[in-house]
Amino acid sequence: MRTPARAGTTALARPPDTAPAEPVTPATAAAQAEGAEGRERLLGIGAAAQRAGVSERALRYYQQLGLITPSGRTPGGLRRYSPDDLARVRRIRQLQSVLGLNLDEIAVVLRNEDRLAEIRLAFHGQPLSGDERRKLMQECLSLHQDLRATVDAKRTALESMLADLDEKIDRVRGLL
């Protein structure tokens, strides 16, 4: 959650990872301190899978589909996952289990969230005209509202199901 610099995992262009050249804002200062010393925070695929509650196979599969990219690889080719990577994986599982989205639909949601984070970064002085930025934000907003509508529909269905169940339970209790 709240990970600003994960933009462009799939379709968007990505800068060539020039780590020390980024502007240091208060929000990224903590992350920089972590990156400077805490490189041991990167996990192997086994530990990462366990923490995220998924299988190693699922992590490789999400990567194959372009949903996630491990933050690093060792010289020997072993995948290394950051806490942000894990948050992204948990988000995928949430969208699967709570909303029943498939991985194509999840890719759309993630791309949208990435774009929003990118816009928020670009808010601190970037070559984006006010009009362009406004248009992007309104696109993101409407996609979020779409998502909100499907979540709300699911909630309504669940609540009517709950009411049915409560009625049945009451009737059985009445017979006892």
Added chain:
Amino acid sequence: MRTPARAGTTALARPPDTAPAEPVTPATAAAQAEGAEGRERLLGIGAAAQRAGVSERALRYYQQLGLITPSGRTPGGLRRYSPDDLARVRRIRQLQSVLGLNLDEIAVVLRNEDRLAEIRLAFHGQPLSGDERRKLMQECLSLHQDLRATVDAKRTALESMLADLDEKIDRVRGLL
């Protein structure tokens, strides 16, 4: 919904379909009248699939797994579905889409609901001791309560997701 005589689709023993030998209660009188004249209420697999919102393949698959059994077959071997059959199919889809249960889990839920309906029928004078009946009903009750718990957990997850989304939407609106 409210279909009393669908008991024992999969594991339970089933009487050899001796239609006219059943006891006529007020509840079944209407169904008998329907059966006496309204045999055209039975649908072919194409119309049944359309009404229930599923594919023909899905109907055959559910039957293969023992989840449903079409109420009849024509001499030529064509499946015929009753309104109760369709209600059962809709129930299967609801348990899939709203709760995310797989077909094995759905079979358990349906068996439980069938049993409860059976007990309710047996309430009108059947060779079941009060103790036996009480035990069966308490089993069904606890299974229903289990189901209620999983539904409630889903609802909680959905509501926290809704809150997150609303917060995000508000923030984007603030930037606009």
Added chain:
DNA sequence: TTGCTCCTCACGTCACGTGAGGTGGC
């Protein structure tokens, strides 16, 4: 050298989708 974790194929599974080729009543 021995464990342990990790790697890449590659086949299996669940819940169907999708033709292929044939039957049956208007």
Added chain:
DNA sequence: TTGCTCCTCACGTCACGTGAGGTGGC
């Protein structure tokens, strides 16, 4: 005879599960 609906295989797909056989750093 022609349409239409239905039938039973049987292979394809999605999101992984599950070994098979090999590599790599303590």
